[in-house]
Amino acid sequence: MELLIQTIINGLLIGGIYITISAGFTLCFGVLHVIDFAVGEWVMLGAFITFIISTSTHIDPFLLLPLIFVMFFIAGYLLQPTLQRVITKNKSNALLMALAFTFGISVLFKGAALTIWGFNERNLVTILSGKSISLLGINIPSLRLGTFVFAIIITIVFLWFLQKTRFGLAVRAAAERQDVAGLMGIDSNMINKVVYAIYTGLTACSGALIGAIFSINTEMGVRYTIFAFFVVVAGGLGSIEGAIVAGILLGLLNSFISVYIGGQYVFLVLFLFLYLILLAKPKGLLGKGW
């Protein structure tokens, strides 16, 4: 019984981070119609940059989150026009071009990281590392709780921006019809740049959080690319609410599979679940996707 509760809590706490990754990834797909193959590499880069800054300045990784967001926001903002040109140059194959381009980006990022930082594992140490809270016999690692709280805060700020601000309204309008949004005075090129920038910023922040929980290495990215795909497809393409539900589900599945079946079966069972979800609910768990 205690193991069960422990597993559920671990799953929920980890799920929070998956939500942060998938919220940005989903928005990116919803607005730009780009499936970013490099999502996991943004996670990896976020973790590494956080590690480097944190070890050289001795500032706690949690406090670095705003800086990481800004840095990767700028990176995404500068990269997006190139991506945009690749997609619009060959309109009939926009989706495929985006996949090829972002796949190239992911190889580039991973290769560069491998060259610069090598294979060694690194650990991101925060003020919460190694501590834990005991609650009714259940052991909750402070670090996981902390990252969960940060992930939820980031996601709430993100949703607030999308739902309550004038710019967020423009983003949601452009997500549905860029041409009509243009008629309303919304510059879709600008929206696209900002959306991609928010996505890279959010993803890098979740990389910092992931790096605090697990170890960091240059090969870590692909795992999160697969997770992001799982969440976005299971939640329904383009549905942020669905991504939140699927993110929690992913955390729980991960935790349960690792404890009750074995860590090496995570992907196998995960994709069995994805298969079943797609059979039963092709538009995603909430039925709100495409």
Add this chain to the structure above:
Amino acid sequence: MAKGLSVKGLKVAYGNIEAVHGVSFEVNEGEIVTLIGANGAGKSTILRAVSGMIPVKEGTVILNGTEITSWPSHQITGLGMAHVPEGRGIFTRLTVLENLLVGAFKRKDKKEIDGDLDYVLGLFPRLNERKKQLAGTLSGGEQQMLAVGRALMTGADILLLDEPSMGLAPVLVESIFNICIDIAEAGKTILLVEQNAAMALAIADRGYVLETGSIAIHGDAEYLSKHPDVLNAYLGGAS
């Protein structure tokens, strides 16, 4: 500065295929002008080129004295012209109220926006009743009202309406045209593109008849509605 829309020698091409071959027309302040013609004559293409949704190959578009030829549509918004696109193009995943507020995206003056919002919701009480609903749940007629209301929210004086009657039940078609009259009486200028020539000519001051990318006939609405060619081709024969 002459208020209104003036289009001269407009040519539009899709790839290598020219769809509009040098069309000129004018819409003066306070007028209802209609552009009628068969399916595929290029009516929607003209509107889309005028409002910057597709590039202009040749010719000039002048709005209220400013040349706006080939400007991207988001830069044209706010200069006093709004385009209600074919198929309405409402944002189905936004609420009715949000759709209207998107229309006011470029405007800063909160008081003016609120004033126009009250005006639009007064004009379309149905939208007022449903303002918290997702726009995708509205009926076709309500969606058309929303598209017109959203265009009004941009603060425009000139409305380009692309096939507002399309896909609507006859009783609704009539109410949409009545709305056009109401808006015109409130001082707005309207360029109405329609396949329903009879209805369009009934409410318009002037009209242009478009045939395969060129203007074939133009004149007062009354003149056009009695013109034998128009009668035969668009009004179901002289009866």
